[in-house]
Every structure is written in C-alpha cells, then in structure tokens.
Amino acid sequence: MTESNQKEVRIVIYTRNTAIEQPEGHRLYRDIQVLKEKYERMGYEIQQVYSDVGCHGNAIEGRLSLKQLLTDVSLGLIDVVLVWDLFSLTPKMTNLLTIKQYLDQHDVELCSATEPFDTSTPEGRLHFQWMAALLEHEHLSCKRDISLSSFARLIMTRGERMKGGESNAESCSEFVRTA
Incomplete structure (x- = not known):
C-alpha cells in the first residue's frame, strides 16, 4: 500500500480552562499551541481542536465542545483524543472512567501529553x-x-x-x- 492510500490517523485535541481564576482562554491557548507544535513536529496532523473556554464545572453536560467531541467519536470521525493532562478532560473520576469506556467502545485512543499510560x-x-x-x-x-x-x-x-x-x-x- 502506498503512503497516500494509508488511512490517516485522525487526531484531535480537547482542552478547557480548569479554574475560574485563570484568564478566560489562557490555558486553552497554551495547551493548544504546545500540543499542536509538538505533535506536528512528530509528523502528525491535528484535525480539530475542541475547547471549552469557560469553566463549566464538573458536568459533561455543560461543556458543549466535549459533547460535540463525543458526538464526533460516535460518528467515527476521530481516532485519537489528545489532552494536556487528564484533569483538563475532567476533574471527576467517574466522568473520566465513563469517557474512557465510551472512547474504547468506539475504538478511539485517549492520550495525555504529560501523563503516559x-x-x-x-x-x-x-x-x-x-x-x-x-x-x-x-x-x-x-x-x-x-x-x-x-x-x-x-x-x-x-x-x-x-x-x-x-x-x-x-x-x-x-x-x-x-x-
């Protein structure tokens, strides 16, 4: 199979402001820039960035970009979800395990840039x-x-x-x- 015929890995970034005291968008900008630069230097293309600007608490329901990401996962549009750290995905254990199970069910890999697992x-x-x-x-x-x-x-x-x-x-x- 030639390189042009190989399936391109569809990588997306998810990030959010994780504290009310952060300037709105501050962490988002830093995370997105660092992650994009790091993985594009490695030869990967970031397909899309999902970011929740406001700190909407722990509930998944309040984060529109996360909900859209999960919808896109269900549609088969994503292969890898890249986060800065797991806390930027969600601060709650039960939410993290639910999201990870959902990604696994759709054969989508979850990767943290700072927390290898x-x-x-x-x-x-x-x-x-x-x-x-x-x-x-x-x-x-x-x-x-x-x-x-x-x-x-x-x-x-x-x-x-x-x-x-x-x-x-x-x-x-x-x-x-x-x-």
Missing part, C-alpha cells in the same frame, strides 16, 4: 484506574511536581513491594497505534 494490558488498566482515583486530588501531585501517572505508578510500586513482588510496568512512548 497504556491501557492495553491488565497492569496498564490498573495504572489508569489509580490515575482516575487520584484525579480528584490532582492538586496534591501538582504541588509536588509529579504527574498523576508517576504518582499512580509510585502507589502501585509501593503496594507491590509491600506484597513482596515487583512491578514491571513501563511508560508507553508512542501514543498512536499504527494505521
């Missing part, structure tokens, strides 16, 4: 569940300059050591499956 293995799924559980306490990890992914891995590793085992989990270096 791979849910293709049982240990990777456990790691993601720990990240989701810690999500509502993300401010604690941020104040310690540690990502949710690293914090979750630390908890998992500490738990394995307490049981006498070892954790062989490794971070995923690629975020996009091959076409």
